[in-house]
Amino acid sequence: MRITKLHPITYILYYVILTVFAFLFTNPYYSLSLGIFIIILIKIQGIPKGFKVAVKGFMIMGISITIINSLISYKGDTKLLHLFGNNFMTFEAIMYGIVVAFSLILMFLVFSSFNQVVSYQELLYIFSKKFPVVSLIMIMALRFVPMLSTRLEEIIKLQSFENKHLKKGFVNKIKGLANSLVTMISWALEESMITAKSMKSRGYKTAKRTSYLSYKINRIDIIFISFTIMSSILSILGLIYGNARIEFYPRIGFSFSQFPLDIYYCSFLLLLLPLIYLESKEEMVWHKIATKNHNS
Amino acid sequence: MSLVKFENFSFISPPKEILHDINLEIEEGDFVLFCGPSGSGKTTLLSHLKKELIPVGKVKGKVTFNSINIKDLDDNQSATDIGFLFQNPDNQLVTDTVIQEIAFPLENIGMPTEDIRNRIAEMTAFFGIENILYKNVNELSGGQKQLVNLCSLLVLKPKLLLLDEPTSQLDPIASYDFLTILRRLNEEFSITIMINEHSIDNIFPFVDKVVFLKDGSIKYFDDTQTTVKNAIKDDLFKFYLPDVSKVNFLLSEKYPEIKDDEIAVSIREGRKVLNKIENNLKVFPKKEKVLLTDNYPFFNNETIISSSGLYFAYAKEHIILKDIDFSLKQGEFIGIIGGNGAGKTTFIQLLSGLLKPIKGKISRKNDIKIAYLYQNPIIHFSKEKVVDELLLDDEKELSEDTKELIKFFNIEYLLNQNPYDCSGGEQQKIAIIKAMIKKPDVLILDEPTKGFDPVSKYNFAKELQNLQSNGLTIIITSHDLSFVANYCYRCIMLFDGGIQVDNYPKEIFSENNFYTTFINRLVKDYIPDGIILKDIKEKWDL
Incomplete structure (x- = not known):
């Protein structure tokens, strides 16, 4: 449970902007700032389950993107290595690969942070206004998929117990798996008939569906959204007039000595701040309570 | 005016007549119990009161709710005024969280x-x-799920609740809690309740009226007292009475002074009856405690499975089984009891080899064949016809042995059906035959009598005992204490992940005060080790 509550639409808007920006702003100063910011944010929000594994996966993906890009893209002036024919591995292609990989990792980080603050119920709430049936199906899937997977595990356990005397072989294995799937599916179908009856008998489709959830747009949402929109517009102007985006081909238009200290970069940094502010405020409340409990 | 009325109602689902000439009137605030063998039409009868669930078939006569024909009720009224609770707690849940599930019907009817x-x-x-x-x-x-399901009906403020064996999948404590809530709803809000139920001992004290159904017709319908008195003379329905009433009848045949009194249906009433004739009743002293080793017939036999220091867990925080030592002799019939989460299923899965212990050793006799049956027999089926389920891998036709088993369990009539279309009891039998054709030495069953009616349960027990006398070793887990008391030789009570007691059922139940059979609760002060009807008949010479 959290005490900082923004309307889900506010969160969605904010995180969508961050995701898009992670991809558009290729200037390393911008992406690094975004990276630092998002890591701080995740740290405050609490590191989600399975996060480390996922980060590792994305790292490996990032490295492979870099390698593949350097092998198949031959644009760029700074030739490093002769590959074949007229094709060279270029410095620009490597750098471009690194930047793309980095923005992908950024997008993943933004998404994990989003998952921490917006529950799927809130997401579906936004969704259900426009697509009530689709959102219901998603809720049902959320219940059925884990149930089916535990069942399948149980069925496979039983099958391997019953057929342990059988010769193991590829064909037998496939046969066994097919049998397990048949059992699972017919079981699920059989039960879904009862589920359908249960839905029907509880008035499904008698009227237009409503929702038990309600979220109000508060003053804080208005302030948050206006702040976000203003700083985003300024940052986008930075894309057009400033140097938030860099060119790679034929030659990289960036050097680390050009620190982009202008209004655009400042507004980009500002864009990153409000959520950190809100989250650390929340964290402080909990920290205070925890120390109080600890002392008493 | 009656709330629900069946008038000359018949229902035919070709080629069979499921319900025949039903006439039934139920007043507002009634709590009505429907009893009868599986397939007697109980569920069909309730379904005809819920417009959305009316089965396909030919209907004669009519059913009305508040004088309106059920079929003419408008959708919203049918959804809100009449609630229907299904047997299995799992498959009537639609959504993922409790609050969403409870809100589901209200969202459906478009409430703000x-x-x-x-x-x-x-x-x-x-x-x-x-x-x-x-x-x-x-x-x-399971119990919480069924409560959530009930809650999700009640938010609609129904006038009539229809419940189709709601507690058949629950353990005794959970089912008692559930029935108590029904009782409150009935008494405090005058909600009319019609319920199909097999846990007779628990529900009889709560209901006003009882309907006994057989082959689609109403055999008896009256207030509880009258029905009980009628049913005791009936060869079939005498099985469908609470144990307390059965004892009461036996006593009133012998002692004329209570002959015309009301028949007890609850323990409290039963005790009053006993008090009244106290001077005539022989009181037996408490016996010395007998241990399993003293004269246990199976201890000379060969040990076929033994375990020492078994531990099992899925996570460090929650160890399900701790330090279990156990040995199984050939030919035993063991009942494993214990509350929810005591580790019964885990224990038998470890014995069978479905699960591996995280610590400790299990040794099984060489070449021993173990068959394991899940609580839900459906998991064992993957074919379209029952007969295909019962063929071994390389067989084209049923072998003689299989045919004999089919005859033994009396399911010849099912061979060409789809296993999914069979009732719970029938599915259980098919699964057992399927396990038996591989000629196992040990048969392990997880909650085999769940959802059985009293007569099927009795027959099933006889069949198991028959198999046992042919040398099969049987282990069951059960919440049905009376079943364990009646038919098992040895009983193991699990508690807190360990074997709490391992002894004869008689010893265990006569030691317990709460976790024991209804008969024992009734006669504890007179016959401390009377746990089944037979004991009482013998001791009091009834």
């Missing part, structure tokens, strides 16, 4: 958010389930 939240607040307070509102339904126990 504010009102939905009011109704949920009110209902969850009544049920005391506020603390599980945001839980995932998959994490709940």
Whole structure:
């Protein structure tokens, strides 16, 4: 449970902007700032389950993107290595690969942070206004998929117990798996008939569906959204007039000595701040309570 | 005016007549119990009161609710005024969290958010389930699931509740809690309740009226007292009475002074009857405790499975079984009892080899064949016809042995059906035959009598005993204490992940005060080790 509550639409808007920006702003100063910011944010929000594994996966993906890009893209002036024919591995292609990989990792980080603050119920709430049936199906899937997977595990356990005397072989294995799937599916179908009856008998489709959830747009949402929109517009102007985006081909238009200290970069940094502010405020409340409990 | 009325009602689902000439009137506020063998038409009868669930077939006569023909009720009224609870707690759940599930019907009828939240607040307070509102339904126990299902009907403020064997999948404590809530709803809000139920001992004290159904017709319908008195003379329905009433009848045949009194249906009433004739009743002293080793016939036999220091867990925080030592002799019939989460299923899965212990050793005799049956027999089926399920891998036709088993369990008539279309009891038998054709030495059954009616349960027990006398070793887990008391030789009570007691059922139940059979609770002060009807008949010479 959290005490900082923004309307889900506010969160969605904010995180969508961050995701898009992670991809558009290729200037390393911008992406690094975004990276630092998002890591701080995740740290405050609490590191989600399975996060480390996922980060590792994305790292490996990032490295492979870099390698593949350097092998198949031959644009760029700074030739490093002769590959074949007229094709060279270029410095620009490597750098471009690194930047793309980095923005992908950024997008993943933004998404994990989003998952921490917006529950799927809130997401579906936004969704259900426009697509009530689709959102219901998603809720049902959320219940059925884990149930089916535990069942399948149980069925496979039983099958391997019953057929342990059988010769193991590829064909037998496939046969066994097919049998397990048949059992699972017919079981699920059989039960879904009862589920359908249960839905029907509880008035499904008698009227237009409503929702038990309600979220109000508060003053804080208005302030948050206006702040976000203003700083985003300024940052986008930075894309057009400033140097938030860099060119790679034929030659990289960036050097680390050009620190982009202008209004655009400042507004980009500002864009990153409000959520950190809100989250650390929340964290402080909990920290205070925890120390109080600890002392008493 | 009656709330529900069946007039000359018949229902034919070709080629069979499921319900025949039903005439039934139920007043508002009645709590009516429907009893009868599986396939007697109980569920069909209830389904005809719920417009959305009316089965396909030919109908004669009519059914009305508040004088309106059920078929003419408008959708909204049918959804809100009449609630239907199904047998299996799992498959009637639609969504993922408790609060979403309870809100589901209200969202369906298009109620504004504010009102939905009011109704949920009110209902969850009544049920005391506020603390599980945001839980995932998959994490709940069976009893909690069924409560959530009931709650999700009650938010609609129904006038009539139809319940189709709602507690058949629950353990005794959970089912008693569930029935108690029904009783409150009936008494405090005058909600009319019609219920199909097999746990007769628990429900009889609560109901006003009882309907006995057989082959689609009503055999008896009256208030509880009258029906009980009629049913005791009936060869079939005498099985469908609470144990307390059976004892009461036996006593009133012998002692004329209570002949014309009311028949007891609850322990409290039963005790009063005993008090009245106290001077005539012989009181037996408490016996010395007997241990399993003293004269246990199986201890000379060969040990076929033994374990020492077994541990099992899925996570460090929750160790399910701790330090279990156990040995199984050939030819035993063991009942394993214990509360929910005591580790019964895990224990038998470890014995069978479905699970591996995380610590400790299990040794099984060489070449021993173990058959394991799940609580839900469906998991064992993957074919379209029962007969295909019963063929071994390389067989084209049923072998003689299989045919004999089919005859033994009396299911010849099912061979060409789809296993999914069979009733729970029939599925259980098919699964057992399927296990038996591999000629196992040990048969392990997880809750085999769940959802059985009393007569099927009796027949099933006889069949198991027959198999046992042919040398089969049987282990069952059960919540049905009376079943264990009647038919098992040895009983193991699990508690807190360990074997708490391992002894004769008689010893265990006569030691217990609460976790024991209804008969024992009734006669404890007179016959401390009387745990089944037979004991009482013998001791009091009835």
